[in-house]
Amino acid sequence: MLFLFVINISLGSVSIPMKEVFRSLTGGIASKETWEYILINYRLPKAIAAILVGMGLSISGLLMQTLFRNPLAGPYVLGLSSGASLGVATVILGAALLPPFLATLLLSSYGIILASSLGSFTVLLAVLAVSHRLRDTMAILIVGLMFGSLTSAIVGTLTYFSTAEQLQKFTFWSLGNLGNLSWTSISLLTICVAIGLLLSVFSIKPLNSLLLGENYAKSLGLNYKKSRLIIIFATSILAGSITAFAGPIAFIGLAVPHIAKLVFQTSNHTILFWSTILFGAIIMLICDSISQLPGSDLTLPINAVTSIFGAPIVIWLLIRKRKMMG
Amino acid sequence: MENKIILQGSQISIGYSHKKEKTIIASNIDICLEKGKLIALIGANGIGKSTLLRTITGIQKPISGTVLLNGQNIQEIGALTLAQNLSVVLTEKLPPSNLTVFELIALGRQPYTNWIGKLTIEDITKVNEAIELTQISHLAAKRHYEISDGQLQIVLIARALAQDTPLIILDEPTTHLDLLHKVVLFKLLKKLTQETQKCILFSTHDIDMAIQLSDEMIIMTPENIVQDQPCNLILKGTFNTLFKDEHIIFDASKGKFVIS
Numbered sequence: 267m268l269f270l271f272v273i274n275i276s277l278g279s280v281s282i283p284m285k286e287v288f289r290s291l292t293g294g295i296a297s298k299e300t301w302e303y304i305l306i307n308y309r310l311p312k313a314i315a316a317i318l319v320g321m322g323l324s325i326s327g328l329l330m331q332t333l334f335r336n337p338l339a340g341p342y343v344l345g346l347s348s349g350a351s352l353g354v355a356t357v358i359l360g361a362a363l364l365p366p367f368l369a370t371l372l373l374s375s376y377g378i379i380l381a382s383s384l385g386s387f388t389v390l391l392a393v394l395a396v397s398h399r400l401r402d403t404m405a406i407l408i409v410g411l412m413f414g415s416l417t418s419a420i421v422g423t424l425t426y427f428s429t430a431e432q433l434q435k436f437t438f439w440s441l442g443n444l445g446n447l448s449w450t451s452i453s454l455l456t457i458c459v460a461i462g463l464l465l466s467v468f469s470i471k472p473l474n475s476l477l478l479g480e481n482y483a484k485s486l487g488l489n490y491k492k493s494r495l496i497i498i499f500a501t502s503i504l505a506g507s508i509t510a511f512a513g514p515i516a517f518i519g520l521a522v523p524h525i526a527k528l529v530f531q532t533s534n535h536t537i538l539f540w541s542t543i544l545f546g547a548i549i550m551l552i553c554d555s556i557s558q559l560p561g562s563d564l565t566l567p568i569n570a571v572t573s574i575f576g577a578p579i580v581i582w583l584l585i586r587k588r589k590m591m592g
Numbered sequence: 593m594e595n596k597i598i599l600q601g602s603q604i605s606i607g608y609s610h611k612k613e614k615t616i617i618a619s620n621i622d623i624c625l626e627k628g629k630l631i632a633l634i635g636a637n638g639i640g641k642s643t644l645l646r647t648i649t650g651i652q653k654p655i656s657g658t659v660l661l662n663g664q665n666i667q668e669i670g671a672l673t674l675a676q677n678l679s680v681v682l683t684e685k686l687p688p689s690n691l692t693v694f695e696l697i698a699l700g701r702q703p704y705t706n707w708i709g710k711l712t713i714e715d716i717t718k719v720n721e722a723i724e725l726t727q728i729s730h731l732a733a734k735r736h737y738e739i740s741d742g743q744l745q746i747v748l749i750a751r752a753l754a755q756d757t758p759l760i761i762l763d764e765p766t767t768h769l770d771l772l773h774k775v776v777l778f779k780l781l782k783k784l785t786q787e788t789q790k791c792i793l794f795s796t797h798d799i800d801m802a803i804q805l806s807d808e809m810i811i812m813t814p815e816n817i818v819q820d821q822p823c824n825l826i827l828k829g830t831f832n833t834l835f836k837d838e839h840i841i842f843d844a845s846k847g848k849f850v851i852s
Contacts (some may be wrong), residue, residue, distance in 0.1 A: 335687035471709035475691045475702050481682055484651070486702040486755070487675030533690040536708065 267544070270551040273318065275309040277558040303460045308445065312451045313551065315444045318452075319508050320518060320550025321543045322459040325466050326504040327519030328526075328542045329497050332535070334397055337459050337583060339405055340520030341505035344393050345413035346386040347516070350509035351440060352417040353385025354378055358423075358436045359428040379458065383506030390498055442513035446555055451511055456460035458507035465500035466539065469493060473535040493512045516569055518553075519578020524579065549575075598759045598791050599625040599648060599666075599678075600724045602824040604657030606640060616655055617643050621817045623810055625759060625793055630785040631819075632802035633795040635812030636835055641795045644812070645763055648793075650674055661759075675703035679755035681748045681762040686736060693739065693747050697722055700754035722753035725787070726780060731735075742773035746780065753784070762794035766801075774798060778805050799831070800848040 276287045282301045289297075290305045323341060330339040341347055357378055396409045427435055448456070472493035475483040484490050505519070526541040527533070553575060557566040605619035617640035625631060631643050646652040646657050650666040659666040661677055669677075670821050679700065691699075697800075700722070701715040711719075726746050731739055736747065752760045765823055766774045778798075782805050785792050793810075796802050802809060803822045810819045813833045818825065825831065831842035831849070843850045 337688060411739055468707065471702065471705070471707060474709055475699060476697070477691055478699060479682075479684055479685065479687050480653075481684060482680075482699075484671070485649070485675060485678075485680045485682075486699065487672040488702070531690060532695075535696060590734060 267548055267551070270548060270555070271313055271317075273303065273552045274313045274555045274558075277441050277555050277574075290513060307449075311447050311449060312445045312554070314452055315447050315455065316550045316554040317547040318455050318459045319444065319512050319515060319547070320522070320546035322462060322504040322527075322546075323519040323550075324506045324522035324542045324546030325463060325522075328523040328535075328538060329466060329469065329473070329501050330519070331523055332476055333494065333497050333501075334405055334406060335476075335479070337524070338520065338580065340517070341386070341501070341509075342514065342516045342518075343407060343520055343580075344410035345417065346501070347509050348414040348417040349385040349389030349515035350391075350506050351385070352383035352420055353383070353506075354434055354439065354510060355421040355424050356385075356502060357381040359424040359432050359437070361432075361562070371419070376454075379454065379510045382510035383416075383502055386506040386509065387424075387502035390502055391419070394498065425585040438484045439513050440560045441567040442515045442572075444504055444512050444568055445565075447511060455507060455511050458503055460529040462500045462504035462507070462545070465496055465503075469497050469500065469538055472497070472537045474533075477533055510551050512568070514569065516573045517580070518546065518550060518572050521576045522549055522582065525549070555558075596626040596628075597624055598627060599623075599659065599661050600655075601648055601659045602657060604647065604659060605655040606643045607650075607655050608652075609645075609655060614655055618781050618817060619656075621646070621657070623817075623819050625791045627758065627791055628785055628789040629791050629807040630782055630805065631791070631793045631808045631810060631839070632806040633793060633810045634797070634799050634802060634834070635795075639812045639814070641812060642763060645761060645793075645795060649678060649680055649761055672703055675755070675757075677761045678761065679752035679757040681745075681752050681760070681765055682697075683763045683767065686744075688737070690828060691736050692732070693728065693734050693736055694719065694723075696747060697732075697751045697754050700751040700756075703755065718756055722750040725784065726750040741768050742770075742777070745769065745773075745777060748783075749777075749780065753788075758788055758790055760792045762792065764795050764797070766768050766796055766798050770823065774801060778802075780813045799834075803847050 272284070272287055272291070276282055276284050282305065282443070286297060286301055287305065290302055327340040330341065330344060331337055334475055392413060393406065393409060395409055397406045425436065472483070472488055475486045475488050480490060521540050522545050523538065526538055526545050530537055532538065553571045557568050557571045561567060601621055603622045604621045605616050607614060607616040607623065607733055621644065633641055633644065636714070647654050650659070650669065651839050653667060661669060661674070666674070698711055698715070698719050701711060701718060702709060704715060705711060726749060727747055728743070728750060731743060731747065736744060739747065749762070750763070766777055769777065778801055781794065782796065784790060797842070807820060808819060809822050810817065810832050811825060811827055813832065818830055826844050826847065839852050841850055841852055
């Protein structure tokens with residue numbers, strides 16, 4: 267992971283020799299001042315962001331897969347990211363309608379995180395309410411998809427009424443971007459992800475009992491309502507804050523827990539939790555490194571890379587599931 | 593004299609209440625579950641067996657009357673204490689997961705483990721005891737979806753045993769099983785009540801087998817609910833009131849139902 271971290275930092279539109287990267291990271295000064303500047307203020311925050319995003323999204327996916335008893339659950343698939351988008355869109359695009367001082371307050375990082383977390387929280391609650399009536403795996407996915415369409419429709423309507431400048435800001439955000447995060451944003455993101463992960467650690471035991479289903483879990487002394495609330499809260503804060511800073515990032519939340527499950531062949535959340543965190547960070551670093559397109563000046567949107575990597579995994583899972591049924 | 597009663601329900605009415613409307617399914621129920629007894633709950637489909645089980649396991653409130661577990665109102669017992677006194681085996685399917693049989697049984701130790709669910713040496717001993725009692729050590733390393741329905745049912749019973757509670761309640765444990773596995777399971781339940789002095793209550797539709805093996809039976813009919821020993825119930829002719837069909841007659845000499 268450390269190796270990937272260094273690789274990730276050394277890649278980018280300005281090529282910086284690996285040796286210089288090492289020297290700078292270990293406390294020395296790189297031989298060119300511009301390199302030093304790029305490393306400290308651009309590459310390093312981006313690599314840290316990749317790690318945070320990878321860990322957070324993967325864990326929120328793991329939590330949802332167990333909570334919904336559904337292998338295909340994840341923050342993107344269930345419309346959580348769309349919910350967060352809706353929250354952000356309302357703030358970015360709707361700010362013009364509000365008095366100026368409120369607008370500046372909302373457009374600050376805090377406002378965007380809050381809106382984004384609230385958005386994903388709302389969608390998660392809605393999906394949860396629906397999933398109580400529909401126990402079917404596919405139905406829940408379709409509901410998530412519908413929430414996605416619904417929110418994008420609302421976002422579409424909002425864009426119609428907004429200025430070109432606002433629109434550009436929102437479009438740029440919605441492509442997903444790990445760069446351009448200041449150290450302040452990074453520290454905010456770290457706090458949010460840390461809270462989410464901490465809540466998840468305390469949910470490990472309830473999650474294990476939920477492997478037997480809700481009723482068995484209750485018979486084992488689990489306070490289901492409380493645990494569910496903690497899990498939902500953790501998921502929302504993880505997915506919400508990450509989406510607020512990095513934009514909607516597809517499939518990481520869905521695919522990484524499965525990779526962890528495949529590698530360790532277990533459902534024990536004590537093992538799954540740590541392996542998912544590790545794999546999440548590693549895979550996000552790889553995806554981000556790929557998005558830099560080594561050897562070229564171009565940078566791909568991170569969302570495109572994760573989708574290319576994640577979509578086939580979903581298809582493969584669906585096929586495998588069919589096999590197990592038949 | 594030692595108190596043998598684990599759970600007692602006196603004059604309970606079961607049913608559902610939606611806001612103001614109350615649907616009463618059965619009332620005036622008196623039941624008493626004692627240590628070391630294997631008790632069968634029988635009754636026709638839709639008579640309220642599951643509702644009764646849900647009520648005495650504290651999942652659902654009785655419309656009236658109280659259920660006492662160790663002399664304490666079950667609705668007022670904390671979830672954790674309840675889990676240490678009462679374990680269940682349900683009819684519902686397990687969600688998909690990679691759990692092995694050992695891990696599944698070990699989850700029965702959750703009411704005793706710390707905040708992260710770490711198994712102590714004592715927990716592992718209890719799990720191994722449960723595996724030994726149910727004779728499933730050859731399954732322990734398998735995944736729960738790799739074994740047959742009959743084996744899974746026994747694994748779930750082992751899980752309830754690992755939970756180490758004086759009372760175990762099973763909801764229709766013999767459905768989907770063939771004759772051989774039904775007999776294996778009934779004998780296991782009988783053995784457990786004798787060897788561990790636990791009380792086991794189970795609902796079933798295999799009435800003739802329940803008559804032969806259980807210590808007591810609770811029979812639910814539309815008119816009333818009776819708890820007694822199987823031979824007394826035969827003498828009283830209670831089984832003939834079980835099904836409202838003149839073609840189904842209980843033959844007391846054979847101890848089973850015949851169709852005329």
